Amino acid sequence: xxxTTQPTSMDCAEGRAANLPCNHSTISGNEYxxxxxxxxxxxxxxxxxxxxxNETNEMASLIITEDRKSSTLILPHATLxxxxxxxxxxxxxxxxxxxxxxxxxxxxxxx
Amino acid sequence: DVKVTxxxxxxxxxxxxxxxxxCVQDMDHENMFWYRQDPGLGLRLIYFSYDVKMKEKGDIPxxxxxxxxxxxxxxxxxxSASTNQTSMYLCASSLQGISYEQYFGPGTRLTVT
Numbered sequence: 763x764x765x766t767t768q769p770t771s772m773d774c775a776e777g778r779a780a781n782l783p784c785n786h787s788t789i790s791g792n793e794y795x796x797x798x799x800x801x802x803x804x805x806x807x808x809x810x811x812x813x814x815x816n817e818t819n820e821m822a823s824l825i826i827t828e829d830r831k832s833s834t835l836i837l838p839h840a841t842l843x844x845x846x847x848x849x850x851x852x853x854x855x856x857x858x859x860x861x862x863x864x865x866x867x868x869x870x871x872x873x
Numbered sequence: 874d875v876k877v878t879x880x881x882x883x884x885x886x887x888x889x890x891x892x893x894x895x896c897v898q899d900m901d902h903e904n905m906f907w908y909r910q911d912p913g914l915g916l917r918l919i920y921f922s923y924d925v926k927m928k929e930k931g932d933i934p935x936x937x938x939x940x941x942x943x944x945x946x947x948x949x950x951x952x953s954a955s956t957n958q959t960s961m962y963l964c965a966s967s968l969q970g971i972s973y974e975q976y977f978g979p980g981t982r983l984t985v986t
Contacts, residue, residue: 805977
């Protein structure tokens with residue numbers, strides 16, 4: 763699985779868009795980008811994933827650069843409940859079973 | 874909604890005790906997983922199961938065993954608990970063909986004294 767690099771922490775004002783970056787410069791052609799988050803005292807929660815096209819669901823949008831070496835998770839209108847650690851994971855779609863979460867980005871949404 | 878439940882949120886056991894952590898999912902998922910989460914180390918896979926009675930070792934299986942007698946239930950067993958097994962234990966499940974989309978339980982914080 764390709765290695766990912768994320769900032770350790772970020773702040774965002776409530777109601778604003780939260781843009782969380784992830785670098786994955788060694789990503790290979792058949793590897794997907796997955797995003798999870800973990801709210802304090804809860805288990806991780808799947809958010810979204812993509813291969814090369816931008817994706818959107820009810821939780822977030824995922825923007826992947828054309829060279830696929832980086833991506834950005836966008837929470838369009840962050841709320842206090844979005845305060846969590848966000849993990850960017852890169853792997854082949856169904857290779858193995860484990861998810862390698864890494865250290866993630868701690869997002870603090872402030873009032 | 875998928876629901877994954879774990880038998881306890883908090884558990885305190887003594888060194889040498891046999892410990893059972895239970896996980897139940899209600900969405901008929903084939904895959905089930907046990908992870909532990911420690912500060913600075915992230916989530917690490919202990920064991921997973923892709924079918925009833927089937928199991929595979931993850932990255933850190935030493936000191937643990939698992940049991941899957943029914944599709945909805947996956948148990949993690951600490952045969953003889955040790956203090957270095959103090960951790961947050963997380964159970965997850967997924968459909969067979971979609972192992973990247975895992976649904977997690979709330980976790981069990983185990984303290985071994």
